[in-house]
């Protein structure tokens with residue numbers, strides 16, 4: 426028989442003792458909650474504080490707040506609301522939950538993933554700095570560095586992902602930042618984070634990892650010495666294809682500095698979107714575990730199919746980064762990329778489009794990480810304006826397919842892929 430004290434025991438663990446030692450599964454549900462102090466009106470969920478500005482009781486109250494902000498002697502007072510662009514309690518609550526999940530000091534939310542990336546780069550790079558990024562990086566990040574930041578005298582170098590000698594060689598006296606992703610898009614390359622951080626730190630260079638494809642359930646890059654982690658929270662973190670958001674997680678001083686510049690640059694997350702993100706985070710671990718498992722099965726199935734040319738998934742022993750993925754990640758994510766074998770008398774572009782059109786469960790759309798499976802042919806989706814030759818130069822083959830697996834039944838997706846492959 427269960428005794429009363431046994432019933433009380435687990436409550437103590439998730440109550441006043443804090444949640445840091447718990448698994449990501451528990452942290453995703455309970456967030457940063459350090460005590461059982463209730464929310465206003467004893468609400469279990471975080472209230473949506475829909476306000477543009479905040480009031481002060483009187484001038485003395487205002488002065489006490491300004492003093493607390495200046496001297497940092499009263500953190501609780503300093504965190505109270507002032508004006509919407511400088512912070513919102515709903516957004517703040519989700520930031521703390523994300524910091525806990527990534528095992529970072531603090532986090533800062535943005536209205537999109539790109540807002541997180543551009544805000545970070547605009548804030549931390551001085552004029553004339555040099556940035557290194559790995560190829561197979563999110564295309565808009567590369568474009569921002571190569572075209573937009575160039576106007577401020579910022580130089581860039583691109584090195585092949587996985588070539589650590591080239592990475593070290595690319596470091597110059599003015600190099601300030603190394604940007605990479607892990608896993609990358611679309612070939613799911615996995616970066617040896619410890620090795621990357623070690624090279625960067627030896628040269629006093631900061632590191633930024635876009636870990637959108639990994640999620641904190643599969644890998645937490647700060648644990649490996651990375652300085653800053655970024656996510657497009659539009660993808661797995663919110664998980665339902667219904668909001669856009671971005672987040673940066675890292676050391677407290679760095680996040681504080683980013684918060685200061687966010688107050689100037691002005692890109693803040695809406696509290697409604699923050700509430701939907703928090704709701705998504707509560708099921709993050711369940712969704713990602715399911716997506717890991719289903720995608721592993723799909724990748725293995727595709728690899729044996731006679732109409733498939735090649736499959737890229739870090740959970741397959743054929744993937745170039747299988748070993749580092751095994752050592753570094755606890756799951757390999759919900760995206761699998763593959764090429765369709767060319768057929769005589771038809772362009773690979775056309776055969777691949779016919780396959781995609783024959784699939785019925787995954788929807789044709791950009792993005793990933795939501796509950797619905799999405800499928801796309803990168804040659805038509807993100808690289809349409811390029812010629813076949815230009816696409817090949819950046820590694821995007823005409824017969825490449827990217828499947829972002831949702832949480833539908835594994836057998837249903839496998840059966841669907843089988844019937845679609847039978848039609849080509």
Ligand SMILES: *Cc1c(COP(=O)(O)O)cnc(C)c1O
Pocket residue numbers: 537538539540563606610635637638657658659660669670671
């Ligand atoms: C989607 C995505 C982004 C951009 O995020 P948005 O929320 O669309 O602005 C950046 N990096 C990666 C890896 C992405 O998948």
